[in-house]
Ligand SMILES: NC(=O)C1=CN([C@@H]2O[C@H](COP(=O)(O)OP(=O)(O)OC[C@H]3O[C@@H](n4cnc5c(N)ncnc54)[C@H](O)[C@@H]3O)[C@@H](O)[C@H]2O)C=CC1
């Protein structure tokens with residue numbers, strides 16, 4: 001029986017309150033309105049940003065909500081005026097939209113899109129500023145415009161990347177966030193050149209994707225910095241050439257790196273979300289040209305600081321969202337690269353569970369033993 005135009009009742013993991021386990025329960029998902037797409041989510045992974053919001057650290061965090069933003073699925077139905085995707089298409093929902101019309105999209109200077117951001121930041125859809133999710137009549141907010149911890153979700157059409165149906169959805173779901181972020185931070189934001197020295201702070205999925213991107217860009221030295229030494233062996237496989245554990249040194253870690261690299265690295269990347277490490281990452285850069293890219297998401301109220309002299313003397317401080325990739329155009333290209341074995345994806349998947357086991361997946365994420373856990377939602 002067709003579900004087109006009807007409310008769908010399905011399972012979703014609802015975050016009713018910050019710092020509480022998710023409840024996997026029935027929710028009602030409204031049909032897509034004009035400019036919207038309803039997607040059957042087949043697979044979703046967990047990212048540390050989901051955990052950050054669930055922990056109550058996100059100033060934009062709203063409850064109750066359906067978290068999740070690293071996923072893949074199949075279009076169930078489309079709303080009025082949607083022509084770029086149709087029922088049956090394989091897609092990756094993107095938390096950064098690409099309308100191709102707004103001031104941001106047309107600028108050529110950024111991958112950020114301004115069209116629907118005011119709605120996605122407050123958990124609603126742009127069309128009527130309302131949510132498409134509810135549970136027994138109670139509204140449940142969207143998250144990051146994606147809400148993929150659900151068997152069905154509704155997203156804006158300008159946030160949907162149509163991908164090659166040959167690609168396995170249980171793998172390419174990872175191309176919705178962490179891997180593109182790390183690769184793109186190197187290729188699009190820093191633009192690392194052959195022969196560069198690079199330092200990576202934090203060797204989780206994002207940091208390892210930075211290493212993979214830096215290796216592909218021809219970096220000479222790729223220094224991995226982590227307080228967990230169990231990360232080091234695995235990191236070698238992604239391109240890290242040497243390791244530093246700040247706990248093994250009495251000096252500030254930036255001094256250790258500056259001494260080890262004849263004045264500092266050409267590029268550094270903060271992949272943790274720790275504002276004190278962000279300072280170290282900037283200050284380990286070479287005078288005159290070293291560039292540091294902030295990737296990690298810091299908690300509400302946290303601020304970065306350094307001596308302005310660090311910037312006066314030529315270091316550059318930058319940040320990146322989704323690695324600077326324009327979502328709808330960039331994600332299908334990354335899927336093709338994966339199919340041609342030009343980028344890793346399978347190697348980042350350390351665990352597979354079901355949607356009903358989502359709280360165990362969060363525990364794994366916090367254990368430090370998990371890169372990405374893929375939840376099999378409906379396959
Ligand atoms: N800007 C963006 O577009 C995106 C940002 N993120 C953010 O990137 C960050 C990293 O994400 P994941 O790799 O998934 O996280 P993760 O938690 O898997 O990795 C963090 C790593 O940092 C290490 N670490 C923790 N404290 C440290 C310290 N003081 N010094 C050195 N190492 C330390 C941990 O041992 C771990 O290996 C998170 O803040 C996440 O929210 C994630 C995706 C996109």
Ligand SMILES: N[C@@H](CCC(=O)N[C@@H](CSC=O)C(=O)NCC(=O)O)C(=O)O
Pocket residue numbers: 047048049050058059060061096112117177297320321322
């Ligand atoms: N909501 C937070 C900031 C969260 C944040 O920085 N998100 C990143 C993506 S993290 C993915 O895992 C991002 O791309 N931000 C750009 C955006 O448009 O949201 C806060 O308010 O501080």
Ligand SMILES: [Zn+2]
Pocket residue numbers: 047048049050069070177178
């Ligand atoms: Zn993420």
Ligand SMILES: [Zn+2]
Pocket residue numbers: 097098099100101102103104105106112113114115
């Ligand atoms: Zn736009």
